[in-house]
Structures are given as C-alpha cells and as structure tokens.
Amino acid sequence: MITEAPRVPKLYIDILDQVFEIEKKLATIEQSNSIGRNINRLREMMATIDKDAGLVYESPLGEVFNETRNDVEASISGESAENLVINEVIKPIIRYRKGGVNIIARKGVVVVQSAQP
C-alpha cells in the first residue's frame, strides 16, 4: 500500500540536515553574501545523487498540522491542541525523488502551536 523509500545512507540524511541548519542560520545574517549559492549547489548535488534520482528536503514551517499529517513528528507546545500550525522545524522532511515518484525518506521533526491567540 505504501511505497517504502529505498534505504538511504544515514550520511546523506545527516548532510541534508546540516545544509538545512546552515540555510536556517543564513536567514539571520543581515549582511549581504552569496552563501546561498553554495547551499543551492549542495542541494542540487543531493537532488541528483543518481542520474535521475536524489534527495530533497523541505521545510513545512508555517503549514497547518493535524493528526492526519504523517510526514512530520510533532511536539505540541502551549496549552491548546486546536488549530495547530508548525512554528519551528527542528529537522526538515527529506524526500526521495525519482522522476514523478516522491517518497518520504525521513520524517520532519517539528514543534507545533495553536494559531489562536
């Protein structure tokens, strides 16, 4: 029923986590720089590990969370568990892509909080 991702070396996952971390930190640097290029290059390399297949990550920051979502492992912060929104991404969702096929290789790890004031 569910297509399992091929066994992805942990090293690749670890590298992507680090790239994501760097990208997150980069967003806080106000001085103009071109670090983004190197990050994009790393991302592109990982996206084409094989000729037509590779790994990509995505940040679900700001997306709605509910119990049907199975691409992230969430910790609920705050008092309410209604109208939850992902407000921090500890680890991104890593997907294995090959042509039109798209499988989750590693769930994201996120913190969610109610969007209600």
Add this chain to the structure above:
Amino acid sequence: MENTINFGIDLGTTNSAIAKFVKGEVVIFNNPLDYGRATLPSVVSYRKDKILVGTQAKQYLERDPKNVLAVFKRKMGTAESYKIKATNESITPIQLSAEVLKQLKTFVNTGDKLNAVVITIPASFDMIQSNATKEAGHLAGFDQVVLLQEPIAASLAYANMKKAKEMEDGQWLVYDLGGGTFDVALVRIKDGEMKVLDHEGDNFLGGADFDQLIVEKLIVPKLSEQYSFDDLYTELTSASGRLNGVYHKLCHLAEQAKVRLSAVPSAEIEVNGFQDATGEDVDIEVTITRSEFNNLIKPHIDRTLEMIKTILTRKSIRSNDVQYTLMVGGSTYIPFVRQRTEEVLQIPVNCEIDPTTAVAIGAAYYAATKPKEINKPSTEASKVNALSIRASYNKASKEKDELFAARVTGNTDGLFYRIVRQDGGFDSGLKKLSERISEDLPLVDSAFNYFVLTVYDGQNNVVDTDMEPITINSGFAISGQPLPEDICLEVDDLDHPGSTRLVPIFERNAILPARKTATLPLTRNLIKGNEHDRIWINVYEGPQTSLPSANKLIGVIEVTGKMITRDVSKGSDIEITISMSESRDLTVAGYLTMSDQEFKNVFNPKVRDTNLDLLREHVGDLADQLDDELEAATEKEEYETASQLTKLKKQLAKVGEEAENLSDDDVTDKRYQLEDQKRKIAQELDAATKDKRINKIKELYTKVKEECQELLDTGGNDHERNTFRNIVAQEPSFLASNNPLRVQEKSDELQSIMAEIKWRTPDFLMGIFKWLSEQQHRMNDQSQAKSLVDAGRFASESENWARLKEINYGLLDLLPKQAREQATGKIGFGL
C-alpha cells in the same frame, strides 16, 4: 494453509511490534507509517469521526489527554474505563489494546489472513490481566490467542539466535529497560521447561525520563549560567510558559545526544533560536560528557539493581548461580546501564539480541511451535458482499489539497475506511464508512500523488471493493509544453584545443519550465581591468550534435576583465544557470565563484540579441575552418566537396566584409540578417563535413576497441570484461546514431577500462617507474623521492606489483605540478 500460528506480537506498555516465523527465520514487520521503525507506539487517539493509533496519536498525548490514551496496559484487568471527550463514550483498556493489535495487523504485507497469534504479557500479569489480554486479541479478530511471558519470549529469541536446539538447565535474569517502563525477571530452565521464577518492575522508568533529566539537570543550569532567566525550567515545562516550544526541541536534542553518548565520550547540543529575559539571543553549544550523563542516571539504574538484589535474596540465589543478565529494551543500549549492571551484580551481561525487537521475535519463534486450532475463515465480516465505490475527484491539480468524494453501494454497517497516501505522508485514520464519503487529500507538489482507499471490517480485516488507487497529478508536467529543439551551451573542446562544442542543457521535448545549473572550470585567466580577457556564455538552440555556429544563438553573455572585481584564475569555477519559462523567456546567469559576482541577462525570443563582436569572431573562426576543410578536400581529391566549400567561402567572405563595415550602434536589421547568413553557411559546412567527422571518430572507436580487447585478453577481470561486452552490445545503437558525441563517449569508456588494466600490468608499472626514476632529480622532496625509488626497485625485484603501484602514485605526487600534468597525460589519468 500453514498449520502453526507463526505470528507473534509484543503488546508493550509503550511500544508494540509484530513478527512472523517464516521457514526457520523470523521476520519483523516494519511500521508502514513510520519509516525504518519496526515498532508502534501503544497510544490510541479518538476524534469525533476517527481513531488513530501510534505515532500520530502519541503527538497529541500531552496536550489532549482526554482523547488520547497511553500506558493503558497497566490498567488491563481492572474495572476502570476511560471517558472519551470527543465521542462521549467509555472505552476499556481491553478495547484500547484491541485497537493497537488491529493496527499491528496492517503492518503485515504478506497477504496472510491473521486469525491466530501469540501475544506477550509481562511476568507480573495475573489471571485476570492475562484473560483481559486474550479478550483484546479476540476483539481484534484473532480466533486463537496464545499468551507468552515477555522474559520467556526474550530468552527464546536469544536461544534461537544461538541456534541452541536444547537449552541446558540453568537460570538467568532478563533486564528489560524500555522507553517508559522497567521489568526484570529471573528465568529458569529445568528439564526443558522454561519458567519465570520471580519478577519486579517500575512502571515509571525508562529512556524518556533520561532525556528529560538531561534537559533539567545539564542543559538548564548551563543556560542559566550564561544568560538571564527568571525560572528557565518552569518557563520550559509549563504549558503556558513562554519557552514551552523550546522544551520539546531540547528533549529531542537531548535524546540525540544520549544516543551519541553510547558511541562517543562527549556530545554537543546546539541551543539557539530564542531569547533570554533581557532579549539577548541564546546561541550556545552545550557539551555533555558521558560521565556527566552516567552520574545523572546512576541513581535510577541503581534502583533497578536494588530490585534485582531483592529477587535474588528472596529466592536465596547467589550471583554465581546466575548465568547472565539478558539485556532487553532500547535503553539497554546505554553503555553505563550494561557496565553498572555487571559491576554491581557481578553477573555477566548478555547484549547479543536486538533489545527493541527481541520480545516480538521470541513470540514468533514460540508461535511456530504452536499448532493452529482453527481452520475456518477468520471472520464473517470479510465475506460481506463486495462493495462498489464510485469516486469523483480532479485528476490534476495545482491546489495544496484536493477534495475527494465517493458514493458507496452495498452494506456499510460496521465497516471503516482509511485513505493513505502512497508516500506515507498522509493517513486519514480509521473512519466509519457511510454511503457518501468525502475527504480533503493533501498533495505533494510537483509529483504524482497516489492514494489508496481501503475498507476494513470491525477487526481490521480488509473488505474487498472495486476501488482503484486514487491518482492526482500535482503541478507536475501539467500543460507544460515540450521544447522543439535542444538548448545547448557552447564550451571549449578540451580534446581539440582551439575549437568548441555544444553540451545539451535541455534536450528536445523537455517540458517547460526548465532550469539547470552547470559548473565548469575556466580554461583561461581573467585579469581585472583587461578588456581583452573575455568569457562568452553562449546559449544555442538546435541539435546538440551540430557545430555551434550551425545553430541559432539565442542568448549570450560576455564577461570581460573590465567587469570583474578581482583577477579570476584558470581552473576556478563558473556556475552557469540557464532557465527557460513556459513562455520561452530564457534567463542566463553566470556566476564567478572566485570574484563572487553574477552576470545575468534575460533573453526574450522576440528581441533577438546579436552581438557584433561575437558575430565577427564567429565569421573569422568559420573562415579558418573552411580553409582547413577545403585544403583537406582538395588533398583527398574530393572535388565535389571542394567546389561546395569554395562557394561557401565566397559567401562567408561577403558576410565578413559587411560585418566589419557595420557600426557597433547600427540600429537596422542588418546584424540579424548577417547572423542568419552566417548560420546558414555554418549549417552547410556542417552538413558537408559531418560524415568526415563521424567517420574519424568511428575509426578511433574501432582502434580503441581492438586495443582494449587485447588488454582484456591478457589482464582483464570479469567486471571489466562485462563492462566491455555491455559497450560492444550497444554498438548498433550508438554507431547508427551518427552522433559524434555518443561515439566519443563510448571510446572514452573503453579507454577507462584500458587505464584500469594497465595500472595492474607489471610491464606498464615498471615502465612508469623507470620514467619516474629518471625524473628523480626534479622532484619536490629529494629525500622522500630517494626512499620511494629505492623501495620501488625492491618492489620490482620482489615482483610486488601492488606495492609498485602505490610507489608510482607516491612519486607522481612528488613531481613538480607542470611535469605531473605532462605525466598524467602520458599515462592516461582522467580518461
């Protein structure tokens, strides 16, 4: 039908798992919704219209305790029931356990109908608790339920791993420290009968407690020391606290550090992303050493050991009488747990089985010995008339989610449905089936989204329907138009210095929009301020096999020394990104890594961009090429070709003259006309000489093939022979293609095989060594060179070819850079 039970389930307090005995081995089924994990959190969540079990439910545990239930195993056999707020119903621990068992059934992907199973129970379970577990099994649709004590299951897993046919009389401890609970049992085998003699336990001790301890006792004090907080721990742990979100993150990081500490003496935790009371950004790396962690958990581990001592005293057993302590449960991966247990008890610990799955594995081994007592079909429900489902949904969508609606005909009473996305990222949970169903299905962008709708009866047996998988194409190749021609980039042809060739960026029929980045090393220096130092980024439309000048130049960027902020050296990278929108706007960007500068331009096909300088240069190149070809054709007495080329030469001379006379700021269409004429001439030249080029490359291929065959016969291995055969098998296709690039590529592949073989051949190695020895006086480190040459002589004499190969590489490294390039060229590196 198999006549033994074969299926075993570890129905754990915190996690559960299912395994099957198949032909002498046990297979653990993976949790299809939790990648790479074989366990299912024993947590059940109720919503108005659905039930969720496992990780999804666990996430809501702390915040929604009225609807999410865990650790109900402790309440098995009691009269207690849980009032569910969402459904306003009372649920018993038996019903909850049945939900976990039903979910585990969905892990089984072998097509088996599960009607009999072995379920494990703690050694502490009494008759009522045991019967309650059996009832949960029946409720989940198992007609036959056999119970097995967890410590015995773990011991069986160990015995089977050791392939011990019959276990010798003796006794041992099973120490089970999991995520949230601790159990220990003394197990004895006598005359082939294994039984639990005594047991103890703590329902509130496990790995999760250790993670929280790391946060409370190690991270919080270090943060409080460095930054200003009023009461950091309360701010973190209180649901209304400012930093409650950070607490979950810290627990996650603490867990990772804990796992790392099992392998390395210290682990770093990076804490950032929030502010202290004064508004200062927290950004600190907290180092936790293994000894700090060990001191932290020591009191808890010692408490477990006290329980063991109690058992031993109660049973009047000395440490010497116990063979070993079998370690079970994920937390026994912690080295200190193993070490401390051994140290205090003076009994060797045994860590040979996988602590997380041992109980389920043992249960499956036991199941393989228990005959099935039922042979009737498992349930009546699965025999209900097949349902018919009419579905309606958009097959293509650019939305984030798409509404799925369906109409069900047939008897839907007591049935449930569940929709799961193929990548596992969406699970609707079990919902009551009714005549009409509708669901919002979230889509993964730019991909084909497959969903499967499955109908289950009340015991999670699949009910047949005529429902096909749901396929929704999300933004992927929708209405994208294919490219009519290849889009290529012009690059220097390193094999033929002075000439250029095309590399395809987007191939014909690729779907727009498209984007690609190529990183290429520069082949020349660019000196800051020097306008004669130039780089051209030329993008062409047309067949990749043609010569650049025969194709249509659709975008060009010129970078001169005047435009750069610093000198850029040969060998540094240029990153060229080419993208084409659906409406065919071409964007070309060249980024020089050394000067950190980007040059970008958008080329709109309506405004053709023809650079006069470039046109003149192309005309010049084309004229040189024409002369060469003309000479060659005359020499070979190919008069027809020669006359055609002479005609082209005249035409080109005219184009060249007009281009020279045109002023740089000419506003007429003249430059475009000249560009067109030049292109036509180039195309004709290409057509007239293409046969010659391809024949030359084919000749080279044949020659390389013969040489390669000879080398393979004398020194090739199976792998190389296979690669060779594969290339030769493809000959009909690439030779017939008349594509010079494809044939060249195959020649290169054959040359790589040759290089591999040569570097193992004694004659070749000795030849190289001889040449390198002669270069000794030029080498960078004379004393090292001397010792390598001496060692090389010895290796040659003793015919140690592997050593000689290493020495050759070593000597190559000592050559001055220029000589090294020459040598590698000679010996075939980089083929």
